[in-house]
Amino acid sequence: MAWFIDRRLNGKNKSMVNRQRFLRRYKAQIKQSISEAINKRSVTDVDSSESVSIPTEDISEPMFHQGRGGLRHRVHPGNDHFVQNDRIERPQGGGGGSGSGQGQASQDGEGQDEFVFQISKDEYLDLLFEDLALPNLKQNQQRQLTEYKTHRAGYTANGVPANISVVRSLQNSLARRTAMTAGKRRELHALEENLAIISNSEPAQLL
Template identity: 55%
Template sequence: MTYFIDRRPNAKHKSAVNRQRFLERYRKHIKRSVEDAVNRRSITDMERGEKISIPTKDISEPVFQHGPGGARNIVSPGNKEFVQGDRIRRPGGQGGGNGAGEGGASNQGEGNDEFAFTLTREEFLEFVFDGLELPHLQRKPLKSLEEVKMVRAGLSRDGVPARISITRSMREAYARRIAMRAPIKRALKEAIEALEEEERKDSVLRNPARITELKADIERLQKRIEAVPFIDTYDLRYHQLSAQPQPSSQAVMFCVMDVSGSMTQNHKDIAKRFFLLLYMFLEKHYEKVELVFVRHHTAAREVSEEEFFYSRETGGTIVSSALKLVNTIIKARYPPEKWNLYVAQASDGDNWDDDSNTCREMLVKQLMPQLQYYAYVEITPHDHQSLWHEYESVAGHFPERFAMRQIVEASDIYSVFRELFKRRLSQTN
């Protein structure tokens, strides 16, 4: 009989297995609550857990029970109390029902509360980013020897128990036993034949001393055979591992944010929340992704994470300055043949007079041939301006790798983020 023992550590009085089963069963309700939580949260508390409530009627389970039994005469549809034309008296009381079993108020003081529980930080983020991924992520040629895979490279006599080769060790032990027992068995066979020959002689010719000696030899040889160990440390063989270089799926994400004067504080807050979601998503799901933060107005600068989210610098608007800086950084530090390159841009769409044409030319001729994916979000409740229309032309050239969405208010952030980074079924890594 086989026994499976779950040794995962559980918190006191809690079962990790049952909790995961519960989360999976009510995934639809939890995801709805998580989406509402993301939309109403501020930037500073995006990563904490969340208290979730599920109506009791949604967690009820069907059960088998005994029916009334016996012989019954039923006429359906219809009833025994009313006929056509009867007037039904209005129910008494102030409420529209007794509330029992519905979670509502009752004049009898009875009802059911909603079932509430708290998602941990990890569980909350798991639901937030469920079904998302970096589009078109590819395996790139090796950049350095940092990323390796340990593969089996023959056998050795030294190693740790976890890497022992059972089959090879038993084969070695079997060969050793054969080799060690073979001469002893030959001597044993000769001694037995000599004893049998001596015992077949007549009592006059039989040598009792010789018989005693042969019996002692047989007993000694049998003990030597039994003393040969079934397995010895000499027999043990271990799988030897060697580091084999692997293609790297390393990627870099350029976060480009417009901080010009036309971006109101509300626009900037929405952009920061979008990029914070992106930052958390990459941090949780990818180990080999680097982040480059770029802020721009009339000029663009590469900044630190803290300055990207909290600096108050502002000015006019020249979007092409950010694209030129991104292209310069790619040439200097991130060659496309070794890196997966991504850009996420947030702006209100306002731009200098003829700069939108420059942006289109740069994207089509320089940036997009190098990038895996470009995501542009325009934060504005108004009609689109020239930058959006020029970007539409870029999307026409690269329909699979250039995506653009509009955000009107904070409640749109999460849905737009999921649209931009949803898992593509046809994607191959």
């Protein structure tokens, strides 16, 4: 059995490939939506993302289904409310009505659902400057966005264990242990010196 390991850079975001394919497929509709969105926001506002709405009829895909006619055998689930030849009352409602789909119905029956999604700052700038025929150097300069990220600097000797420097903490621990035993070692050295003096002195003479 073969094992395939995905080591691509976008491993954390598995849907990135599908997103790029979607942007390429409906680039014309997205650019039209962006051109309409420019009138609602400042051109210099490139720090925020943009909500793009595409009519559902533009992204609808063909579906294959069985045609009418022919001899078919089907099994339908039963119910405990209706039987054969029952008549169903017409639903009560106004002119616009409300169906089972999402969104609000229009008064004139000309409404259309829209598919709304977010595009990032880089994608917004790419689509915005694509038709301006800018030089590559200028286009790259406008496309680059400087982002700043804060990170911890230095070290800390106390606090959360995840933030403590292990090497510094071990050095400080050894220094504390050495300092705490300094008095006992000093007393031990003094006793050793007294023992050496007594050992080197002449033995006591018995009378």
